[in-house]
Amino acid sequence: MSLPPLVEPADELTIDEVQRYSRHLIIPDVGMDGQKRLKNAKVLVVGAGGLGSPTLMYLAAAGVGTLGIIDFDVVDESNLQRQVIHGQSDIGKPKAESARETIEEINPFVKVVLHKERLDSSNALEIFADYDLILDGTDNFATRYLVNDAAVLLNKPYVWGSIFRFDGQVSVFWNEYGPNYRDLYPEPPPPGMVPSCAEGGVLGVLCATIGSVMANEAIKLITGIGDPLVGRLLIYDALEMTWRTVKIRKDPNAEPITELIDYEAFCGTIPEEAQEAARGSTITAKELKEKMDRGEDFFLVDVREKNEYEIVNIPGAVLIPKGEFLTGEAFAKLPQDKQIILHCKSGGRSAEALAAVKKAGFSDAVHVGGGILSWIETVDPSLPKY
């Protein structure tokens, strides 16, 4: 389905701009008209992370006139494996600022607008209102549903991409012409069911593959060329090296989107059961160390995955991944006569496992708040963080 151009053309291109964009201008489908539309376009990129990096860099190079960046995070060393808009000297800097510096180096003709706040239900509509198009490359379900609903309410198109390990999915959601995200996934998976990239990992180069498709779709929408991914989901498998598309239809029976909601509650960051279990049964990493030093007899369980355990582990911890607690397999491996102490990377998964352990009758079990990251920070800073 071809669609009308999203953006009206700018009045003119300067001589410098004509020189810079000459390889676009000689493509008949883009030409002066298309390049002037790019110049006039205002695109908001939500998240200057894995997907935000390539999309921002290529859209800047392509001559999108205004790029908005919304990101409240700072650059961490573990981002650099895939977030190529940031570099070594940017560690500790706000991602939005670091991204702006790179964009200015790529193309000084681009106006960059920074939004250094967390996107939420109170500011999304106001921020989105100034833009023609939104690109969603955030890292959590709550923001993804928020972006979708705000785009639907404002009747704006948005390019959606998501990645995990070796898999990517991309689509263009535009309620006026096709389905929205909720027609594909009406609700998020149960909290804790689908790991994030921080928990499950992601192949760095996957960001470039999926991000470049997102930038490609943005350019098509702005200039009105080709057949955008409206009503289609593109599915990429980097191991099999396959691309597939499936059609998505508007669900006529879907609940209409009439207002923004509480997306944290909708997506439930940590299952309620786990929060309940952790209440009053959480110890700090320091307290764990003190118990060790006192020679207390307890059974320390690391509920992360095997490859995480191999990166770094707490001395004496026995590896039993969270999944085994949810299936019940783990319980036979636990001693009945010792206190069970659970830990994971940052405290989310161990809280979930704790709920299962308590239900199975280990009433004095506890978990370590903040997980091994907190252990590294407060007990043994010589260990590597990941």
Next chain:
Amino acid sequence: MNAIINGEPRQLAPDTTVADVVRSLTRAESGVAVAVNDEVVPKTDWARTVVSPDDRVDVLTAVQGG
């Protein structure tokens, strides 16, 4: 009856619905999309969409990473 479920041939009972297939693959029914012959079936239609012989059914999982 034979159908292709996530790329693998599988024997299904007659009148198996898309909802039945999802239940056989995952304990979570949210955060999942189903495509039959490369077309997503809206969730509200899962229970009344019967899988036909040789249909290709793909159960997709939402991912959040970016």
